[in-house]
Amino acid sequence: MAIDKVGHNALNYQSKTILSKRQMKDAENYLPGGVTANIKYFAPYPIVMKKGKGAWLTDVDGNSYVDYLMGYGALALGHGHSRMNDAITEQLNQDGTHLFGTPHLKEVEFAKKIQQYYPSIKKLRYTNSGTEATQLAIRIAKVFTKKKKIAKFEGHYHGGFKEVLYSINPPLTEAGAIDRPIAVPESAGVEVDGLEPFILPFNDVEGVEKIISQSHQEIAAVLIEPVQAGFILAEQAFMDKLRELTLKYGIILIFDEIKTGFRIALGGAQELYRIDPDITTLGKIIGGGFPIGLVGGREDIMEVSSPKRGFDVFEAGVDGKETAKDVLFHSGTYNGHPTILAAGLATIQELEVSFPQIVNYTMELRKRIEEVGLKSGIPIRTYGAGTVFNVVWNEEKKLRHYRDLLQSNTMKRKELDFELLQLGVYTKPLNRYSISAAHGDKELDHTISAYENVCYCFKEGSGVS
Numbered sequence: 001m002a003i004d005k006v007g008h009n010a011l012n013y014q015s016k017t018i019l020s021k022r023q024m025k026d027a028e029n030y031l032p033g034g035v036t037a038n039i040k041y042f043a044p045y046p047i048v049m050k051k052g053k054g055a056w057l058t059d060v061d062g063n064s065y066v067d068y069l070m071g072y073g074a075l076a077l078g079h080g081h082s083r084m085n086d087a088i089t090e091q092l093n094q095d096g097t098h099l100f101g102t103p104h105l106k107e108v109e110f111a112k113k114i115q116q117y118y119p120s121i122k123k124l125r126y127t128n129s130g131t132e133a134t135q136l137a138i139r140i141a142k143v144f145t146k147k148k149k150i151a152k153f154e155g156h157y158h159g160g161f162k163e164v165l166y167s168i169n170p171p172l173t174e175a176g177a178i179d180r181p182i183a184v185p186e187s188a189g190v191e192v193d194g195l196e197p198f199i200l201p202f203n204d205v206e207g208v209e210k211i212i213s214q215s216h217q218e219i220a221a222v223l224i225e226p227v228q229a230g231f232i233l234a235e236q237a238f239m240d241k242l243r244e245l246t247l248k249y250g251i252i253l254i255f256d257e258i259k260t261g262f263r264i265a266l267g268g269a270q271e272l273y274r275i276d277p278d279i280t281t282l283g284k285i286i287g288g289g290f291p292i293g294l295v296g297g298r299e300d301i302m303e304v305s306s307p308k309r310g311f312d313v314f315e316a317g318v319d320g321k322e323t324a325k326d327v328l329f330h331s332g333t334y335n336g337h338p339t340i341l342a343a344g345l346a347t348i349q350e351l352e353v354s355f356p357q358i359v360n361y362t363m364e365l366r367k368r369i370e371e372v373g374l375k376s377g378i379p380i381r382t383y384g385a386g387t388v389f390n391v392v393w394n395e396e397k398k399l400r401h402y403r404d405l406l407q408s409n410t411m412k413r414k415e416l417d418f419e420l421l422q423l424g425v426y427t428k429p430l431n432r433y434s435i436s437a438a439h440g441d442k443e444l445d446h447t448i449s450a451y452e453n454v455c456y457c458f459k460e461g462s463g464v465s
């Protein structure tokens with residue numbers, strides 16, 4: 001058996017995905033690395049998909065997979081759900097256009113629905129991605145507080161732009177002390193230049209208190225994934241303390257709920273922790289698989305972007321008006337796109353019915369994966385909440401933050417992922433599992449039987465062929 005450097009059975013993978021390999025080679029002629037987003041890549045090459053239906057994906061070689069990536073969690077209803085398809089056609093038929101470029105009715109209808117589940121959101125703005133949403137949230141916080149820096153947590157991801165591309169997956173040798181992490185750049189073009197964020201230790205009350213109390217005059221906002229990477233839960237006492245400290249020091253608390261919104265609970269992590277953040281960012285699920293992001297929060301904070309406060313950038317200089325600096329300029333041709341809002345609304349309405357059933361599937365899947373681990377002697381555990389979780393290959397240790405995750409055996413988890421891929425269970429290696437309304441008994445049985453196959457073979461040390 002040929003084992004490549006990540007340890008999986010490379011020959012087998014390649015023999016089952018010949019056309020994917022060929023397609024990726026061709027893609028490299030047109031796209032850097034053959035991909036349109038760096039997260040889509042994994043070695044030796046990613047699988048190229050051709051069709052999606054319900055909970056299933058089919059690749060270009062004709063292999064079928066139960067999909068647990070679900071568009072990185074964006075697809076709460078699965079692929080091609082009829083309610084979504086109907087909502088899109090209905091919007092087009094009813095409105096006669098898929099882009100008004102003016103205010104329209106769905107913008108407010110959708111905002112009311114969001115407010116129903118996220119009462120901390122008094123006013124909101126739409127964006128076209130999660131990245132844009134966190135970027136806007138930070139801009140708003142800086143303008144509102146008149147402070148220049150932010151603080152983020154080690155191990156937390158907030159999108160692909162300079163201000164937040166620090167200490168997401170830093171090597172321990174560069175990451176500093178556990179209670180006082182150092183900002184480690186995570187991309188070319190990102191430096192430690194004095195404007196890098198303060199890096200906070202997740203689930204560490206004393207560590208966070210020390211850093212915030214020393215540097216609060218510089219910190220406009222604390223940005224947090226309340227459930228790290230969608231599966232490592234914050235402790236309640238930690239979240240309560242964070243809320244207390246940010247209020248005490250006039251720091252804007254931003255909950256980045258792009259992964260957790262409508263997944264941890266319909267009302268996201270803020271429902272679970274019973275905490276009102278000052279600003280929330282949402283994305284993924286709320287667009288039903290179409291590009292969207294949203295920033296919402298306290299009225300006085302969000303109002304900094306109101307054009308009624310002054311002039312906008314295209315009016316400055318006209319009629320003797322000289323400046324646009326009173327208003328935080330936020331714009332986007334596609335913001336509040338009617339088709340996307342229709343798709344998002346249909347998703348939320350369907351979730352209002354099916355969310356408990358998706359949670360039940362998730363709990364049953366997690367229980368049965370852990371049972372397989374226990375019976376086969378493979379130390380896999382699941383972590384998460386609501387309709388999202390991850391499988392971690394670790395011994396007894398409790399998982400509380402990024403550095404604990406580093407102690408787990410990611411090589412083995414990757415091996416497990418590659419073997420499961422070959423048995424028709426899909427997630428990007430090492431990624432979390434996102435469950436949809438389309439997952440049912442058939443998918444559960446298929447997944448567990450693949451886990452049994454892989455784990456028992458692992459135990460015998462024979463690999464899976």
Ligand SMILES: Cc1ncc(COP(=O)(O)O)c(C=O)c1O
Nearest residue numbers: 129130131157158159256258259
């Ligand atoms: C917590 C969090 N914030 C921000 C983003 C960026 O969102 P997008 O990929 O839509 O730009 C993501 C994406 O995975 C995310 O999980």
